[in-house]
Amino acid sequence: MIRGLKIALIIFGALSILMGLAYIIIPDQLASMMGLEEMPDVCSPALYSMAMVGISFIAGGVFIIAGARDPLRHIYWVKFAILWAVLAVVAGLYSVIQGYVDFSQAGMGIIIDAVFAVAFLVLYPWRAARGG
Numbered sequence: 001m002i003r004g005l006k007i008a009l010i011i012f013g014a015l016s017i018l019m020g021l022a023y024i025i026i027p028d029q030l031a032s033m034m035g036l037e038e039m040p041d042v043c044s045p046a047l048y049s050m051a052m053v054g055i056s057f058i059a060g061g062v063f064i065i066a067g068a069r070d071p072l073r074h075i076y077w078v079k080f081a082i083l084w085a086v087l088a089v090v091a092g093l094y095s096v097i098q099g100y101v102d103f104s105q106a107g108m109g110i111i112i113d114a115v116f117a118v119a120f121l122v123l124y125p126w127r128a129a130r131g132g
Contacts (some may be wrong), residue, residue, distance in 0.1 A: 001123055001125065002071060002072070002123075002125060002128075004119075004123045005068075005071050005078065005120070005123040005124065005125065006068045006069075006071060008116065008119045008120060008123060009064050009065065009067060009068035009071065009077075009078065009081055009120075010065055010068045012061075012064060012081055012085070012116050012120075013060075013061040013062070013063075013064035013065035013068065013081075014061065014065065015061070015112070016057045016058070016060055016061030016064065016084075017057065017058050017061035017062065017065075019054075019057050020053075020054040020055065020056070020057030020058035020059075020061060021054065021058065022054070023050045023051065023053050023054030023057060024050070024051045024054035024055070027047055027050045027051075030050075034101075034105050034106070060080070060084060063077055063080070064077055064080065064081045064084075067080075067081075071125065072125060072128055072129065075125075075129050078120065078124065078129075081116075081120055082117060082120045082121060082124070085113045085114075085116045085117035085120060086113075086117045088109065088110075088113040089110055089113045089114045089117060092106045092109055092110035092113065093110060096110075
């Protein structure tokens with residue numbers, strides 16, 4: 001169970017880092033991949049905001065991977081990963097419901113985060129975390 005949690009955390013952290021780098025290095029291509037090609041050229045303040053989101057993804061991903069080395073010792077990073085995945089699903093669904101994006105644009109992210117949220121909750125060491 002712990003081994004599966006470690007693997008899931010490492011994959012989630014690596015994907016977060018890659019996504020963060022994409023937000024910083026290739027924001028226009030990222031928007032296009034998300035189906036936002038109808039957007040005009042993105043203004044500089046929006047690119048700055050995307051870079052700030054990118055560093056958040058990178059920082060979170062780095063510490064999630066670091067926490068994966070010993071999930072029981074770094075249980076708060078496991079909880080952080082669970083919260084991040086759950087909130088990403090909620091925010092994605094809210095954005096679809098509000099009409100900011102449609103499911104074809106945000107669906108892949110919502111599904112991936114939902115899969116990780118479920119995996120983290122299933123693999124979470126409930127007894128070990130409670131006992132010590």
